[in-house]
Amino acid sequence: MIYQDISWKRVEGFLRLSVPHILLLLLVILNVSLPLVPGDIFKPQLVAMAAYYWAVYRPTIMPVYLCFASGLVLDTLIGTPLGLNAISLILIHWLVRSQRRFLTGQTYIAILTVFALVISGVSLLQWGLMALVGDAPFGVMMLLATAGSSIIVFPLASLILWQVHRLLPAPDNRYG
Amino acid sequence: MPLHGWGSRFSPFLFLLLSFAIFGVSSFQPRTFQAAKSGIMDVFAPMIETVNRPFQDAAAYINMMTGMAEIQSENHRLMAENRKLREWYHVAMTLRAENETLQSMLNIRLDPDHRFIAARVMADTSNPFMKTALVRAGKADGVTGGQAVISADGLVGRIIESGRNTARILMITDVNSRIPVLILGANQRAVMAGQNDDLPVLMHLPPELQIEEGARIITSGHGGLFPYGLPVGEIVARDDGGFAVRPYAGLDSLHMVRIIDQADDPNLRLHSN
Numbered sequence: 001m002i003y004q005d006i007s008w009k010r011v012e013g014f015l016r017l018s019v020p021h022i023l024l025l026l027l028v029i030l031n032v033s034l035p036l037v038p039g040d041i042f043k044p045q046l047v048a049m050a051a052y053y054w055a056v057y058r059p060t061i062m063p064v065y066l067c068f069a070s071g072l073v074l075d076t077l078i079g080t081p082l083g084l085n086a087i088s089l090i091l092i093h094w095l096v097r098s099q100r101r102f103l104t105g106q107t108y109i110a111i112l113t114v115f116a117l118v119i120s121g122v123s124l125l126q127w128g129l130m131a132l133v134g135d136a137p138f139g140v141m142m143l144l145a146t147a148g149s150s151i152i153v154f155p156l157a158s159l160i161l162w163q164v165h166r167l168l169p170a171p172d173n174r175y176g
Numbered sequence: 177m178p179l180h181g182w183g184s185r186f187s188p189f190l191f192l193l194l195s196f197a198i199f200g201v202s203s204f205q206p207r208t209f210q211a212a213k214s215g216i217m218d219v220f221a222p223m224i225e226t227v228n229r230p231f232q233d234a235a236a237y238i239n240m241m242t243g244m245a246e247i248q249s250e251n252h253r254l255m256a257e258n259r260k261l262r263e264w265y266h267v268a269m270t271l272r273a274e275n276e277t278l279q280s281m282l283n284i285r286l287d288p289d290h291r292f293i294a295a296r297v298m299a300d301t302s303n304p305f306m307k308t309a310l311v312r313a314g315k316a317d318g319v320t321g322g323q324a325v326i327s328a329d330g331l332v333g334r335i336i337e338s339g340r341n342t343a344r345i346l347m348i349t350d351v352n353s354r355i356p357v358l359i360l361g362a363n364q365r366a367v368m369a370g371q372n373d374d375l376p377v378l379m380h381l382p383p384e385l386q387i388e389e390g391a392r393i394i395t396s397g398h399g400g401l402f403p404y405g406l407p408v409g410e411i412v413a414r415d416d417g418g419f420a421v422r423p424y425a426g427l428d429s430l431h432m433v434r435i436i437d438q439a440d441d442p443n444l445r446l447h448s449n
Contacts, residue, residue: 029220029227033299033310043303064188068195075202076216077224078301079308079337079344082209083199090195094188130305133203138351139372142304 013169020061020164024050027157028070032077043146044153045119047074051089052115053161055096056103058168067093084129088122111158116151123147214314214339221312221342224299232431290403291437293317297430298342307333307347307372309430314341322401324436330407330424331355331395332433343435347427348408349376356398357408357421361391365398368408368421375412375420389413393421403436 027046034042047070054062062070071086078085096103096118103114123143130138201208295313302308313319315338325332325345333353337344346353353370357378364385366378381387391411397404409421 025223026227029224032224032301033228064191068191071195072198073216073220076213077220077299077310078303079306080303081199081206082202082213083195083197086195087192087199090188090192094192127304129199133199134305134351138305142372146304 016167016169017061019167020050020054020161023160023164024062024066024070028074028077031074042149044150044157045088045122045146046150046153046157047071047085048088048092048119048122048150049115049154049157050161051092052096052118053158053165055093056100056111057165058171059093059097059100060171061168062093064090064093080130081133084126087129088126091125092118092122112151112154115154116147119150120147210337214337214342217310217337217342217344218314218339221298221310221339224310225312228299292434293319293437294432294434295319295343296432300428300430301344302347304372307350307353307370307427308336309333309345309347311343311345311433311435312341313435314339314343316340318437319343319435324395324402324406325433326406326436327425327430327433329426330409331402332425332427332430334401335435345433348423348425349374349427355402355408356396357393358396359387359391359393359411362387365396368393374427375414375422377414378411378419378421381419387411387419406436 024047027050031044031046034044051062051067051070067089068086071084071089072082074085075082096114099114103111106114123146127138127140127143198209293313295311295317298310298312300309309332311319311325319335319338321335321338323335325334331348333345333347333350335343336346348355348368348370349372350370351372353368353376355368357366357368358364359366359378362385364381364387367380368376369379370376378393389411393408393410395402395404395406395408407424409423409425412420412422414420
């Protein structure tokens with residue numbers, strides 16, 4: 001009986017831990033193309049939002065290798081040179097995680113402001129890298145529109161991520 | 177979870193270096209990872225389609241339900257247009273017959289006909305750096321790199337990557353797109369170059385050239401990549417004195433496209449049979 005309870009707990013824990021990864025897969029697909037939204041002005045960086053959220057609140061859910069893999073898949077599906085989004089996601093994870101102790105104690109407005117700064121910085125870095133390897137310069141306005149749409153969508157995305165976060169079992173170490 | 181522990185201990189710096197290395201190789205040798213990319217595209221294609229399909233169907237249903245009055249007025253307009261087009265059709269058929277007779281008298285070698293592969297657009301993957309779209313047709317359907325892609329209205333772009341069941345279109349608006357075109361009326365050749373915005377520009381035009389706004393642009397067929405005569409768009413004057421092209425194809429709302437397969441040469445068909 002005790003054995004059965006332990007097994008069920010394990011299965012339940014595994015299922016709960018798989019929810020954020022299923023959500024990540026959905027975010028990758030939606031990041032490629034948002035349904036019902038034509039054109040390329042409104043392209044929020046949904047995977048970057050997940051990388052930022054988990055780096056602040058639960059870094060073990062989206063560790064660096066998952067940022068790397070998600071970035072490569074995203075690059076493949078979007079058509080950008082492989083590594084561009086991987087670099088962005090790893091940097092988000094790395095930078096935010098290093099400031100985690102400061103960020104976890106902040107208000108939501110502060111979290112949103114830091115996200116705005118991070119996503120703007122990452123967008124500029126992507127622009128710089130593409131300008132370095134491309135034959136022609138890329139418009140900065142389009143890039144700013146993408147960063148802006150990410151900032152607009154972040155409250156909704158973070159709400160969904162927070163709901164998923166509540167499903168997760170308690171962390172078993174101090175890194176969460 | 178042991179994998180999580182491994183991931184957190186492993187230095188992000190090394191993953192960052194690896195990502196930069198992959199980025200460098202992928203930028204300067206894009207074909208290096210082609211097979212892996214095609215495989216990933218094929219794996220994710222059904223998932224993208226599954227996520228997008230209900231939204232697309234719902235949007236189509238809502239449009240159908242809310243647009244009955246519009247459809248009725250559109251129907252009247254189309255019926256009137258159809259009557260006019262029928263008259264034009266008879267004129268065109270007469271001219272075609274006359275043209276064929278004259279061409280046979282002059283012994284002109286005509287371009288062979290082309291075959292078309294119809295494909296559903298799975299996702300508009302455009303972003304600030306690239307204007308591309310994914311279609312649900314690949315090598316298994318005869319889609320290969322370099323093939324021209326058209327919609328019902330005009331030229332869309334060309335295939336740049338093809339997996340087994342998916343392919344990527346590089347739009348005519350992409351900054352890497354260069355298409356030899358012909359300006360009808362002025363009978364002037366030019367190169368249409370994408371700018372990553374809605375209006376590709378015309379390059380290599382003589383400075384003294386006078387072009388009317390609204391003049392039609394078609395593919396010139398030079399270079400052999402695109403067949404001659406595909407409708408591309410119409411001329412728009414730019415503020416800097418140059419000319420841009422407003423594409424006929426609605427690139428923001430593509431649902432179905434046709435991919436132009438290699439020429440259906442009757443001689444080759446005979447040999448293959």
